[in-house]
Amino acid sequence: MQPKKSTAWKSIRNIFDQIHLYAGLISGLVVIAVCLSGTVYVYNTEIREFMDSELYFVEETGPRMTADELRSSLEQSAESKVVGLMWNEESDRSVQFTLKKEGEEGRGTTYYVNPYSAEILGNTSDRTQTAEFMGYMFSLHRWLLLDQIEEPILESMGNRDLGRFINGVATLLFLLGVITGIVIWVPNKVKSWKQGLKVKWSANWKRVNHDLHNTLAFYSLIFLFIMGATGPFWSYSWYREGWQKTWDTYQESPGPRGGNAEGPRRGGAKPEIADTEASVPMLSLEDVFAKTNAELPYEGNIRVSIPSKASDPVSVSKYRTGFFARAGADQLTLSSTDLSVTEANLFSDLPFRQQIGRSVKSLHVGDIFGQFSKFLWFVACLIATSLPITGTLIWWNKRKKKPAKKKPIARQVAEMA
Template sequence: MQPKSSFTWKSIRNIFDQIHLYAGLISGLVVIAVCLSGTIYVYNTEIREFMDSELYFVEEGGQRMSADELKKSLESVNDANVVGVMWNEEANRTVQFTLKKKDEEGRGNTYFVNPYSGELVGNTADRTATAEFMGYMFSLHRWLLLDRIEEPILESMGNRDLGRFINGVATLLFLLGVITGIVIWVPNKVKSWKQGLKIKWSANWKRVNHDLHNTLAFYSLIFLFIMAATGPFWSYTWYREGWQKTWDIYQEPSPRAGNAEGPGRGPKPEKVDSEVPLPIVSLDEVFAKTNAELPYVGNIRVSLPSKASDPVGVSKYRTGFFARAGADQLTLSSSDLSVTEANLFSDLPFRQQIGRSVKSLHVGDIFGQFSKFLWFVACLIATSLPITGTLIWWNKRKKKPGKKKPVARKVAEMA
């Protein structure tokens, strides 16, 4: 007679087995699409730079022009204002300037500029084949390509919202599968943990498939959990707010300005005097100030004021193989470039660092190229899990009629 505790655990494990199975079967196809596109998109930047290298790399030739010289040249040629700069200090790299015309809607266009000659080598408005392909990968990962369908599928929501919703459901089911997989694996393998951490390649394909599912999932467990736990952040408002409140980074949304008075409507925004000239800001002085305040090697992104009262926004990102994610941000007065606010990532409490790193945790660049490679491998494994898991289930289904074999073996031994 089996002990009661053993029977209880067996029953509990069976429940978790069923949850694990059906969570995987229901979400399988979506998980494959999302994880495959995510595997590719981990190296989005590297793929773009390799395939469209002429936009990102230049030959070193003499002395680089100053940022202010490049800015002046671009504004005169394009009859537009520079509103943003991504400045790369590496000698063989282009620099990026975002220009926007006076009454232009949107964020403007970003131009790739040769810092030695001032030549425009391309801009984001000209979509390359690589940009189109990576755009499809991003669309598949976020909205399952439903945003590419012009006709609405449902009357109650747009195609993009529908894709986001389905993606979120599948990701939550995948997260449930990861959690139940831990519960199933650990007690079952703790006594024979060595066998549970290797693949028996000499066995038949069914055993190899079983080992691939269990062993690879175990090795990538922490990465799979992080990817699945951060994924719904972009699918559901309630999840995003829950994440922000959990890690103490939530801020109440500011009330939207309305056109009339009433409940939930704010005052009308003040009109901006378009005749007030924008402040003249020296980019070279901004870079000098930033490097003095943040003395480490990194790329600098600058947002220039769009009206006279706006400050200059600066973000600096570390570079290198083990570069930690998380930009340091400075707010500079547009009149004298004095620091009015400094938000350093290292000064944040640890829980807020986690909360603000949700994107880096999801895509894997939390520690530069080192962690990106780990996420790439883990995402590749995640793509395979629905396939190997479905094969395990299918093989067990085919086995069910043959349960009498052990009895026959016992009779033979007794004879």
């Protein structure tokens, strides 16, 4: 019975070997581009802050101005209204205010502000060289730079959709390679597991390359799986919907209200209630911070969205900071009249399934546990970039092997004599 089991496993393993091989060969070039850009983009924030430090860091020159004082100064100088801000208490950091002119479309412009002098250090509309570079890295990672091509490549879809589709196919093949790699590695290495967890540096380069492919992939296995499983979320709507339903975060898109089959009207006259809507009273940002910190008593950065109507609430999000800071913001909805809490959505209160479902971006980019997990994802991305290269070399070296030459018959007879 044992030989039959061994033969059956060899046949099964051969199938998985072929799937693993061709999934890697087909997706190799795309995986290298996506993983290399992903390796860089893991530290997107840190790279921007280092290269454009004048926007993010300031010199401490006395007491900081309050958020209300900064808002008043900015609104006078920019002749716009503050509609949101990102605030932190670190003494050497700038703060960010989003301003919008009356009647302006879009989200407005975000300004980097020195909290000691109210000096505007720059804004998001000014594209620095670092921002341009990181924009290209994001484009390469998400759309393979196809969105940079003006002329459509295919008539059936736009270049961005084409890049997203190719990216998704390559990511699914990469995920398939990870899964088949597990099946191949575990039964093959279980008896000699110590040898499978190290690289024999004293061997020839072919053996070293083989060990690097197998060993590094094993050590980064869980991270590679997470990156591969979350990647298609941004490529395919069916995958995104499946993810949301799996982790209980799916919400139906709101349909048209009322009995009008044509749906809600766009443009034209607004309902009368909008004409009589009172403007929002001048809220004290310091009071908003105090209320938020009382409800969420931990260190973190606070983002505030200021409503434009008196009936609309104030939206507040607080993000934890620190080396092991957990991803997932806590959100509060405050009444714009008395700042009472009308709704609290705390990340820790969510069921575990929903915490995973809502952390898809953090799981993909690696900031699920702050700088600690970022470093692990950075290393895993480097390994992922190398796997198509080392895997292709393994395949190529096997192709170059020549069958052993048979000894001449005369020599065989002589040896037997």
